[in-house]
Amino acid sequence: NAGVTQTPKFRILKIGQSMTLQCAQDMNHNYMYWYRQDPGMGLKLIYYSVGAGITDKGEVPNGYNVSRSTTEDFPLRLELAAPSQTSVYFCASSYMNTEAFFGQGTRLTVV
Amino acid sequence: DAKTTQPPSMDCAEGRAANLPCNHSTISGNEYVYWYRQIHSQGPQYIIHGLKNNETNEMASLIITEDRKSSTLILPHATLRDTAVYYCIVPGGSNYKLTFGKGTLLTVNP
Numbered sequence: 001n002a003g004v005t006q007t008p009k010f011r012i013l014k015i016g017q018s019m020t021l022q023c024a025q026d027m028n029h030n031y032m033y034w035y036r037q038d039p040g041m042g043l044k045l046i047y048y049s050v051g052a053g054i055t056d057k058g059e060v061p062n063g064y065n066v067s068r069s070t071t072e073d074f075p076l077r078l079e080l081a082a083p084s085q086t087s088v089y090f091c092a093s094s095y096m097n098t099e100a101f102f103g104q105g106t107r108l109t110v111v
Numbered sequence: 112d113a114k115t116t117q118p119p120s121m122d123c124a125e126g127r128a129a130n131l132p133c134n135h136s137t138i139s140g141n142e143y144v145y146w147y148r149q150i151h152s153q154g155p156q157y158i159i160h161g162l163k164n165n166e167t168n169e170m171a172s173l174i175i176t177e178d179r180k181s182s183t184l185i186l187p188h189a190t191l192r193d194t195a196v197y198y199c200i201v202p203g204g205s206n207y208k209l210t211f212g213k214g215t216l217l218t219v220n221p
Binding site for chain 2: 004031033035037042043044045048050056058059088090092094096097099100101102103104105
C-alpha cells in the first residue's frame with residue numbers, strides 16, 4: 001500500500017495561472033479531504049468528499065474546485081492563482097469514523 | 112462538530128509523562144474523540160481515538176471522563192521526538208467532517 005500520494009511535492013505558479021493538485025489513495029477509503037496550512041497556522045479544511053460523486057465545502061473553499069469521479073482520486077483545482085493561495089496543501093483519507101491518513105503535502109508558491 | 116478547547120502550549124521534561132488536556136463539553140453521545148499530532152511541517156499523524164472507555168495503544172493512552180466532557184492524552188515517557196502540535200478533534204455529524212483547531216504545542220525539553 002502506498003497510502004495517500006500527493007503530486008507534485010513543490011510548485012511555483014504565476015499569478016493567474018491554473019493548476020491541479022493530485023491526490024490518490026489505495027486504501028479504498030470513502031472519505032477524502034483537502035486542507036491548506038499557511039506558515040505558522042493550523043490546518044483549514046478546503047473541501048471534503050464522503051464518496052465518489054459527492055463533495056462538500058469546508059471552511060475555506062473560495063478559489064478552489066474539486067471532483068471525485070472515483071474512490072481513489074480527489075484532485076484539487078486552483079483557477080486564477082493568487083498570492084493568498086501560497087500555502088502547504090495536505091490531502092487525507094479515511095474510512096468513515098476511523099483514523100485518517102495524510103499525504104506528505106504539496107508546497108505551492110504563487111508569485 | 113463539537114467544539115474543543117486546548118491550551119495553546121505545554122512543556123514536558125524528557126522521560127516524564129506528558130498529559131495533554133482537551134475540553135469538549137458539547138460532545139454528543141455517539142461522537143468519538145480523536146487525537147492527531149503534527150511534527151514540524153509534516154502531514155498530521157493519527158494517535159488514538161475513543162468513545163467512552165479509556166484507550167491505550169503503542170503511542171499513547173486516552174482518558175475520557177465519565178461525563179465525556181473532557182479527555183486527556185497521555186504520552187507515558189515523552190521523548191524529544193514527541194515535540195509537536197497535538198490536536199483534539201470531535202468530528203461530528205453524519206458527514207464526519209474532520210476540522211482542526213489550533214491544538215497544543217508540546218515542547219519536550221532535555
